[in-house]
Amino acid sequence: MKNILVIGAGRSSHVLIEFLLANAEQFRWLVTVADAEPSAAARRINGHKHGLSVWLDVNKPNDRKDLIKRSDLVISLLPAQLHLKVAKDCLLLRKHLLTASYLSPDIESMHDVVQGSGLTFISELGVDPGIDHMSAMRLIEQIKGQGGDIFDFRSYTGGLVAPDSDDNPWHYKITWNPQNVVMAGQGTAQYLDQNKPRFVPGYRVFEHPRIVEVHGFGELEMYPNRDSLLYQTVYGLDNVTNMIRGTLRYPGFCSAWNALVKIGLTESFGMIHNTGGLTYRRLLEGFLPVGNGPLKSRLAQYLGVAVDNEIIHKIEWLGLLSSTSVDLSNGTAAEILLELLLRKWKMTGKDRDVVIMQHEIYYRKNHSDHLKVSTLIYEGESLKKTAMAKLVGWPLGVAAKLLMTGQLDYPGIHRPTNRRVYEPVLDGLQQLGVNFIESDGSEG
Amino acid sequence: MKNILVIGAGRSSHVLIEFLLANAEQFRWLVTVADAEPSAAARRINGHKHGLSVWLDVNKPNDRKDLIKRSDLVISLLPAQLHLKVAKDCLLLRKHLLTASYLSPDIESMHDVVQGSGLTFISELGVDPGIDHMSAMRLIEQIKGQGGDIFDFRSYTGGLVAPDSDDNPWHYKITWNPQNVVMAGQGTAQYLDQNKPRFVPGYRVFEHPRIVEVHGFGELEMYPNRDSLLYQTVYGLDNVTNMIRGTLRYPGFCSAWNALVKIGLTESFGMIHNTGGLTYRRLLEGFLPVGNGPLKSRLAQYLGVAVDNEIIHKIEWLGLLSSTSVDLSNGTAAEILLELLLRKWKMTGKDRDVVIMQHEIYYRKNHSDHLKVSTLIYEGESLKKTAMAKLVGWPLGVAAKLLMTGQLDYPGIHRPTNRRVYEPVLDGLQQLGVNFIESDGSEG
Numbered sequence: 001m002k003n004i005l006v007i008g009a010g011r012s013s014h015v016l017i018e019f020l021l022a023n024a025e026q027f028r029w030l031v032t033v034a035d036a037e038p039s040a041a042a043r044r045i046n047g048h049k050h051g052l053s054v055w056l057d058v059n060k061p062n063d064r065k066d067l068i069k070r071s072d073l074v075i076s077l078l079p080a081q082l083h084l085k086v087a088k089d090c091l092l093l094r095k096h097l098l099t100a101s102y103l104s105p106d107i108e109s110m111h112d113v114v115q116g117s118g119l120t121f122i123s124e125l126g127v128d129p130g131i132d133h134m135s136a137m138r139l140i141e142q143i144k145g146q147g148g149d150i151f152d153f154r155s156y157t158g159g160l161v162a163p164d165s166d167d168n169p170w171h172y173k174i175t176w177n178p179q180n181v182v183m184a185g186q187g188t189a190q191y192l193d194q195n196k197p198r199f200v201p202g203y204r205v206f207e208h209p210r211i212v213e214v215h216g217f218g219e220l221e222m223y224p225n226r227d228s229l230l231y232q233t234v235y236g237l238d239n240v241t242n243m244i245r246g247t248l249r250y251p252g253f254c255s256a257w258n259a260l261v262k263i264g265l266t267e268s269f270g271m272i273h274n275t276g277g278l279t280y281r282r283l284l285e286g287f288l289p290v291g292n293g294p295l296k297s298r299l300a301q302y303l304g305v306a307v308d309n310e311i312i313h314k315i316e317w318l319g320l321l322s323s324t325s326v327d328l329s330n331g332t333a334a335e336i337l338l339e340l341l342l343r344k345w346k347m348t349g350k351d352r353d354v355v356i357m358q359h360e361i362y363y364r365k366n367h368s369d370h371l372k373v374s375t376l377i378y379e380g381e382s383l384k385k386t387a388m389a390k391l392v393g394w395p396l397g398v399a400a401k402l403l404m405t406g407q408l409d410y411p412g413i414h415r416p417t418n419r420r421v422y423e424p425v426l427d428g429l430q431q432l433g434v435n436f437i438e439s440d441g442s443e444g
Numbered sequence: 445m446k447n448i449l450v451i452g453a454g455r456s457s458h459v460l461i462e463f464l465l466a467n468a469e470q471f472r473w474l475v476t477v478a479d480a481e482p483s484a485a486a487r488r489i490n491g492h493k494h495g496l497s498v499w500l501d502v503n504k505p506n507d508r509k510d511l512i513k514r515s516d517l518v519i520s521l522l523p524a525q526l527h528l529k530v531a532k533d534c535l536l537l538r539k540h541l542l543t544a545s546y547l548s549p550d551i552e553s554m555h556d557v558v559q560g561s562g563l564t565f566i567s568e569l570g571v572d573p574g575i576d577h578m579s580a581m582r583l584i585e586q587i588k589g590q591g592g593d594i595f596d597f598r599s600y601t602g603g604l605v606a607p608d609s610d611d612n613p614w615h616y617k618i619t620w621n622p623q624n625v626v627m628a629g630q631g632t633a634q635y636l637d638q639n640k641p642r643f644v645p646g647y648r649v650f651e652h653p654r655i656v657e658v659h660g661f662g663e664l665e666m667y668p669n670r671d672s673l674l675y676q677t678v679y680g681l682d683n684v685t686n687m688i689r690g691t692l693r694y695p696g697f698c699s700a701w702n703a704l705v706k707i708g709l710t711e712s713f714g715m716i717h718n719t720g721g722l723t724y725r726r727l728l729e730g731f732l733p734v735g736n737g738p739l740k741s742r743l744a745q746y747l748g749v750a751v752d753n754e755i756i757h758k759i760e761w762l763g764l765l766s767s768t769s770v771d772l773s774n775g776t777a778a779e780i781l782l783e784l785l786l787r788k789w790k791m792t793g794k795d796r797d798v799v800i801m802q803h804e805i806y807y808r809k810n811h812s813d814h815l816k817v818s819t820l821i822y823e824g825e826s827l828k829k830t831a832m833a834k835l836v837g838w839p840l841g842v843a844a845k846l847l848m849t850g851q852l853d854y855p856g857i858h859r860p861t862n863r864r865v866y867e868p869v870l871d872g873l874q875q876l877g878v879n880f881i882e883s884d885g886s887e888g
Contacts, residue, residue: 187711187713187714188708188711188776188777189714190714193734196730197716197726199727199730199731200731201708201711201777202708202714203645203647203708226714232717263645264643264644264645264646264647267631267632267646269632269670270634270646270670271670271674272643273634273673283641283643285640286634286640286641286642286643287645290637332632333643333645
């Protein structure tokens with residue numbers, strides 16, 4: 001009997017726990033789900049005979065250690081800043097650890113001693129970060145193995161509403177962490193272009209989206225991520241002259257979101273006072289230069305577009321020109337906007353999501369240039385079984401299964417960028433129906 | 445014998461501790477200075493027979509309580525987020541508390557029980573926040589007391605380099621917390637204009653500075669603060685139609701700083717990777733649109749100014765067009781810029797600072813409109829005895845003296861906006877040479 005401890009029973013735990021419980025009988029696992037909210041943990045277990053739900057305040061070291069001590073593997077779904085405590089306990093108590101969060105330098109610095117203890121800690125085992133790393137690395141190492149010399153790497157990921165459920169003028173609904181929606185494009189984006197670093201300040205990130213042709217899906221827009229260059233060395237791409245990682249949106253999204261940025265509605269610093277008495281109309285007006293005439297004309301003029309432009313239509317559709325009261329008593333501009341978006345961009349009824357990922361790798365081989373494209377188009381099943389939830393939960397689940405069945409032995413602290421991790425995890429994902437389609441192309 | 449405990453021996457403690465020690469003999473005080481750095485505390489006391497320096501890790505509750513228990517008054521100069529712990533201890537152990545930091549809602553919520561215990565806690569007893577509140581409130585209540593009906597309130601504060609020491613093209617040096625320099629203008633600024641709230645996103649805060657004529661000093665530029673409306677109710681100005689609080693700079697500063705914002709160099713999110721290998725020139729180039737021609741011309745073109753414009757000269761003077769390596773191995777754009785500014789805008793040698801404050805209050809009385817202006821121009825003495833250090837330290841020192849000599853009895857949690865505080869503290873400041881000059885004007 002092996003004990004798997006999942007810490008955190010929030011939204012991202014659903015698919016993972018279902019996967020673990022479905023395998024529990026065959027592999028003789030006990031799956032323990034711990035959360036500060038005991039009813040949330042119980043709901044995840046739902047009476048399963050191989051499951052156990054427990055209450056845990058993760059800030060109480062003794063309770064935390066007691067639970068970890070009794071497990072063979074810990075999967076932490078806690079907010080990123082709490083992982084370090086759990087990682088230290090796992091090292092002390094000699095347990096393996098998996099997370100879907102970004103690997104922090106604090107945790108990374110424990111590599112040698114974790115390796116020496118024969119323990120395997122893997123972070124970034126979700127999607128962006130996670131599946132993006134694994135599928136990119138498989139492709140990169142395949143090209144290199146065949147003698148290709150990579151000079152241009154482009155990788156895009158987007159969590160979107162599925163085409164069938166796309167019924168609002170923004171062509172966007174919130175399919176995952178809502179915070180990410182307003183935080184997107186806050187901070188300097190960077191990428192490598194013709195061997196020179198390019199920096200884009202947050203307030204200009206949505207100004208010039210690139211058009212990306214996603215094979216089997218169609219044209220999408222892409223804006224650059226903050227972290228494009230973070231993985232250059234990790235991916236073994238120190239010699240490329242171009243590297244970009246970006247986020248995908250349906251066409252028309254970026255110019256309209258850019259208008260919200262330009263107005264000032266995405267800013268997450270500075271409390272707006274007395275918002276209780278504010279209407280959306282008055283909020284919008286307060287951001288525009290003083291002027292006369294109808295608000296809609298002033299808005300169009302400020303944005304430099306015609307009053308019947310699609311951007312104005314999108315902003316009006318959100319309700320920002322309405323005399324409705326702002327539904328938040330005090331908040332930053334971004335918080336006020338988010339509260340509105342949570343209502344307007346809500347997934348409801350039969351809505352489904354889709355996760356799109358595409359890698360485009362240009363390489364030189366036999367004195368000519370080639371292009372390899374690898375594309376994932378993965379649609380969700382329902383409001384609960386979203387593509388995003390599966391693509392975050394399954395890599396953790398598959399890696400857990402590999403670890404618990406002795407098929408993954410890779411002591412140390414890792415991202416899933418090594419073949420020993422990405423091969424078996426991608427194979428496991430393929431068995432679950434997560435397939436990348438590869439296509440070749442010769443550059444003109 | 446009364447015991448006064450000062451927690452924190454950093455830069456802002458210098459003038460305060462000197463003031464307390466200078467009064468210690470006469471009033472029979474023991475002044476204890478506690479800091480995590482014992483040598484810093486010892487330096488402040490410098491062997492004074494009424495002083496005691498102690499080591500304190502403020503996160504150790506027992507050590508903290510031990511010290512607080514033995515004092516009659518606590519003055520906390522800790523970072524703002526640590527005040528709550530100290531405030532709770534002071535309540536528990538029945539001690540008065542003074543700070544120069546912003547009053548947090550957490551602490552404010554303790555008002556009733558602090559008042560019931562007969563204790564006096566006063567926050568915002570420095571300068572901006574502090575002297576600005578006190579001098580504004582004195583003027584507001586004076587005008588109201590004489591039957592004036594205030595409809596427009598403007599208040600400006602600036603910490604600048606003194607005119608004699610103003611020898612760089614930016615007409616600016618760092619006279620206080622360097623962090624504030626790059627954080628200025630991050631977040632939505634807001635003010636009230638013709639009874640309508642006006643919002644300015646951070647990236648546009650420096651775009652349209654107002655010109656302010658400071659009586660006895662000359663023309664300065666003013667950009668709006670984030671918190672203009674935070675004090676509307678506190679100041680009793682709920683019925684005004686215009687209210688703005690702003691920051692003062694020498695003419696020409698705002699348009700040049702706005703250029704840095706527009707380039708993207710002030711952004712405090714998003715690590716710039718491999719900055720170790722970057723030159724300032726390449727950093728700047730990375731932010732500009734791709735193009736040909738000399739970097740300086742491309743910069744001028746991006747900013748929409750001539751290549752010999754004063755803004756380009758200022759940017760060049762900072763070294764941003766030079767091939768010097770960025771002196772920081774990893775950092776956000778704002779951190780890279782700050783590291784540069786700390787060297788270029790350093791106060792050295794005989795440099796002195798000046799603090800400028802001006803309130804402009806428009807009111808109606810006897811059917812006509814009037815203007816009352818109150819101005820403080822306070823120059824520093826030296827690099828160590830800056831105007832800023834005095835104007836932060838003295839209000840705390842004067843309030844401490846009032847409390848310890850029984851001249852200030854005002855139980856509860858307060859800002860210094862009540863006459864019971866501002867009258868005696870402003871009087872004490874006047875005795876130290878801090879004088880506001882008032883002038884009248886009739887609006888045309």
